[in-house]
Amino acid sequence: MTSPLEVPEPQASLLFNQSLEKGLAVLCAFSAKNRTMTLAEVAAAVGITKSSAQRMVFTLEGLGYVRKHPxxxxxxxxxxxxxIGFNYLAADPVxxxxxxxxxELTKSTTETSCLTEPDGLEMVYVARFVSAHFVPVHMPIGSRIPMYCTASGRAYLSALPEDEALSLVERAERISHxxxxxxxxxxxxxxxxxxxxxxFATNCEELFLGDMTIAxxxxxxxxxxxxxVHLVAPTGRWTLGEVERKxxxxxxxxxxxxxxxxRSVG
Known part of the structure; x- marks a missing residue:
């Protein structure tokens, strides 16, 4: 599952570079929904003028991050x-x-194990060891899932102070998947x-039917x-009680x- 990045509100400062902000916004506008776009579509997706979109795209094309289909x-x-994403994965000590x-977790349980990290109101997949068993949903590295209705998100939220967790839950767009x-x-x-x-937290088919996780x-x-850290336990192989016990x-x-x-690396 992918969704637009939630970008924090920039602090009012003369140091803030709005051109860089627009360039990054253009990169983030491309997605599974918008695999290819015209300049007009880029401008509409980012909320900038067509001339500004042209400058951003021209620069990104010159740098090799964007190309035009002939x-x-x-x-x-x-x-x-x-x-950019690979550099983050390579630099993250966790x-x-x-x-x-x-x-080892995948080897001992024979189920797929994953590591997710928080970003805004979502958890991002940063590591994954796939088992030989069938999993109903493919979640490659970089996939994003909401915190409020997933096991990994709830595990993260539960370790925060209650008022902080409540603020994140209230800010989330809590839709019924x-x-x-x-x-x-x-x-x-x-x-x-x-x-x-x-x-530990569990999620039984709250995000995808057939999908159950424990984190x-x-x-x-x-x-x-x-x-x-979470394990994928499809409902076709596991009951919730078995997941919690085993x-x-x-x-x-x-x-x-x-x-x-x-904790040893800070």
Whole structure:
């Protein structure tokens, strides 16, 4: 699942570069929904004038991040854009620390394990070890999922101070992805309190039908959550009770081990 990036409001400052802001907004405007765009479509998607869009696209094309299709004359991203995301993955110490733990977790449970990190109101997939078993939903690195209705998001939220978690839940666009999605703020906060007590969160078909996950938070040096680790347990192979009995113990051990390692690097 992908969605537009939530960009924080810039601080009023003479140092803030609006041209850079527009250029990044143009890059972010391309998505699964907008794979290719004309200049007019870029301008509309970003909310800028067509002349401004032309300058941004011309610059990005010169730098190799955007190209124009010779027949359709529509613009699209190039593989060079991936260098930005890859540099983040390469520089993030938590991902390096997590990989051996995720590999062992997948080996011991035979299910797909993932690491997600928070960004705004969403969790972003940054590491993934795929099992040999079928999974109903493909979530490649870089995929984004909402916090309020996913196990990894709830695990992260539950490790925050309650007022901070409440603020994030209230700000979320709480839509019903399936008939099982919880959208009521009080209900979600009750789930977070239960998650805090048990140490793990679950999600049964609230984002995708057939998909069930169980997650635990990873804490950093200051005791604040920095990520969540989760296991994918499709409803075709697991019941919620089985997930809690059989998958929670190895998941919690993985999260604890990763927390110990993450705290050592700050």
């Amino acid at each position: 027949q359709t004359r529509r613009y699209q991203l190039t593989p060079r854009v991936m260098a 991902i390096d620390l997590a990989n051996p733990f995720l590999s 399936t008939v099982h999605t919880r959208t009521d703020v009080d209900a979600i906060m009750a789930i977070l309190r239960e998650t805090r007590s048990r140490g 635990a938070s990873v804490l950093g040096a200051q005791g604040r959550p920095v990520a969540s 998958l929670a113990p190895p998941l919690l051990q993985c999260a604890r081990s990763l927390t110990s390692s993450a």
